[in-house]
Amino acid sequence: MTQRIQPSPPPVVAETLAEIRASIVDSRKVGKSIGFVPTMGALHAGHVSLIERARSECDTVVVSIFVNPTQFGPNEDFQRYPRPRELDLKICGDAGADIVFYPSVDVMYPVGYRTFVEVQGLSDILEGAIRPGHFRGVATVVTKLFMIVLADRAYFGQKDYQQQLLIRTMTTELNIPTAVVTCPTLRDPDGMAMSSRNAYLSPEERQRGLCLSKALNLVANQVEAGERDILKLQRQLCEQMAATTGISVDYGVIVDARTLSELTEAVPEMVALVAARVGTTRLIDNRVLRLA
Amino acid sequence: MTQRIQPSPPPVVAETLAEIRASIVDSRKVGKSIGFVPTMGALHAGHVSLIERARSECDTVVVSIFVNPTQFGPNEDFQRYPRPRELDLKICGDAGADIVFYPSVDVMYPVGYRTFVEVQGLSDILEGAIRPGHFRGVATVVTKLFMIVLADRAYFGQKDYQQQLLIRTMTTELNIPTAVVTCPTLRDPDGMAMSSRNAYLSPEERQRGLCLSKALNLVANQVEAGERDILKLQRQLCEQMAATTGISVDYGVIVDARTLSELTEAVPEMVALVAARVGTTRLIDNRVLRLA
Numbered sequence: 001m002t003q004r005i006q007p008s009p010p011p012v013v014a015e016t017l018a019e020i021r022a023s024i025v026d027s028r029k030v031g032k033s034i035g036f037v038p039t040m041g042a043l044h045a046g047h048v049s050l051i052e053r054a055r056s057e058c059d060t061v062v063v064s065i066f067v068n069p070t071q072f073g074p075n076e077d078f079q080r081y082p083r084p085r086e087l088d089l090k091i092c093g094d095a096g097a098d099i100v101f102y103p104s105v106d107v108m109y110p111v112g113y114r115t116f117v118e119v120q121g122l123s124d125i126l127e128g129a130i131r132p133g134h135f136r137g138v139a140t141v142v143t144k145l146f147m148i149v150l151a152d153r154a155y156f157g158q159k160d161y162q163q164q165l166l167i168r169t170m171t172t173e174l175n176i177p178t179a180v181v182t183c184p185t186l187r188d189p190d191g192m193a194m195s196s197r198n199a200y201l202s203p204e205e206r207q208r209g210l211c212l213s214k215a216l217n218l219v220a221n222q223v224e225a226g227e228r229d230i231l232k233l234q235r236q237l238c239e240q241m242a243a244t245t246g247i248s249v250d251y252g253v254i255v256d257a258r259t260l261s262e263l264t265e266a267v268p269e270m271v272a273l274v275a276a277r278v279g280t281t282r283l284i285d286n287r288v289l290r291l292a
Numbered sequence: 293m294t295q296r297i298q299p300s301p302p303p304v305v306a307e308t309l310a311e312i313r314a315s316i317v318d319s320r321k322v323g324k325s326i327g328f329v330p331t332m333g334a335l336h337a338g339h340v341s342l343i344e345r346a347r348s349e350c351d352t353v354v355v356s357i358f359v360n361p362t363q364f365g366p367n368e369d370f371q372r373y374p375r376p377r378e379l380d381l382k383i384c385g386d387a388g389a390d391i392v393f394y395p396s397v398d399v400m401y402p403v404g405y406r407t408f409v410e411v412q413g414l415s416d417i418l419e420g421a422i423r424p425g426h427f428r429g430v431a432t433v434v435t436k437l438f439m440i441v442l443a444d445r446a447y448f449g450q451k452d453y454q455q456q457l458l459i460r461t462m463t464t465e466l467n468i469p470t471a472v473v474t475c476p477t478l479r480d481p482d483g484m485a486m487s488s489r490n491a492y493l494s495p496e497e498r499q500r501g502l503c504l505s506k507a508l509n510l511v512a513n514q515v516e517a518g519e520r521d522i523l524k525l526q527r528q529l530c531e532q533m534a535a536t537t538g539i540s541v542d543y544g545v546i547v548d549a550r551t552l553s554e555l556t557e558a559v560p561e562m563v564a565l566v567a568a569r570v571g572t573t574r575l576i577d578n579r580v581l582r583l584a
Contacts (some may be wrong), residue, residue, distance in 0.1 A: 017467065021469075029323075031321075038487075054315055063543065096330055110465075113465055114411055114412040114413050114414070114461065114465065115410070115411050115412075115431075115465035115466055116405070116409070116410050116412065117343045117407065117408070117410075117466075118408050118410060118461075119406055119407050120404050120406040120407075120408065122406070139407075143466055143565045144465075144466055144467045145467055147467040147468050147469065148467045150442075150469070169406065169407065173402075173405055173407035174404065174409075174435055174436055174439055175309065175435075175436045175439040176438045176439050177439065177442065284329065
């Protein structure tokens, strides 16, 4: 994290549409640039890195904290998803956020809500195939948040690779005037990609969960060493994870980094995407593979 | 039409996203209000009334002319829909438009386009039941146009009642910062609601098509005279149209004006909606029924 000389003042907290719009309107009027970091809270160093990046590039920094019900399936962890409000607000302030938008579900989805955004193709593969409706919920809430904040730039982590690609596609195709900026995944010293859901893991589960980043490292090293057989690499990716006790692999693929299309041969920019369950917790991770 | 003392200068015509954004950015910077009239061209006095309304309420008036392929079904009139470019541009200028956005299909839907907006419930009844996918196309193109223009106010005709309600719902629910203004249907002296599609009608077909506005008048008069039996009124609406030779009625209903829900008894604000085919041309019309 950046060393801050002076502690930042606490951020303005806006809970209603009127409050968030009022808090932004002055910045916009005087031509200040607005940076936006949409989150579901339970903030960790990965989120902090996004807020700090926004702080370094924009005049006004807005963070939203909203656990979005429409992106959770009926048997997923919407209820138990962590919501440490006071801690999250402090983290936002310390990282340099000016404004935190903290809406209730009613503010975002009033009774009778019925408008949804769908990104065909990208929504129903990989994470979307396993979590039906998930990306419709993501595309809808991000469109809404983008409309509310009308930021110049919005910051997402590469950790959710398919999500950032879907949001990037949607933003371009709907002509939303916000630039989508994807920032590197932050990792703990053991290699684990930071995620709010890591808090669910027992120490044993966490050890097992390391197999995702290890499998990604393995194929990245192989590609660096010259391996170009995609199907072989993909097989190794899955086998490496599946070899770990107590891991149930959802997928391990190497696909086109720009489209997520399946590959039969290597292309200059690929991405290895992995998803697996450890106990009741789902973990995902990814690594971009560039041919030198 | 308003009497204009001096002829307006011809509008700026923008064909690309860069052009339309550049042409609007200066107005926005100096805090001018922007009025927007999205159209499919083939402009008639109804469109002119929308442009003039925008002119009277906003500093900068933007009209878009785009025959939107995604709202036409495979057997509909996308190809034959009239596109009188030079005449339309002259009409825009005369009505006081500052800027006309005239994009190609490629500008609006680049190859591989895949993001769509759906308003559940309102999309699949009435016009939506007869024209599957129509309102998904409308919601998508209007979201895109709204994002491109970022107007303060956007103007629609009441003639397309379900469309304006769907756009109003979508705009509110997606938190798009544009106010939707619905303007009265303009009619020819014989009562026919103005529509670009009226140009398809032969003189005989046009005579027959008058049965829509006549049927709406009939039920409006009945309601004014105290009739409150919705099912009886609805029956009369359909019978009045069906009595005309060469008319094929798609629907004639009296529904809640705010939700389009079916009614079993009268409510303070209702709308009678009719749709029928004359030859190969579909006509729609409506009338809001208010209990005194």
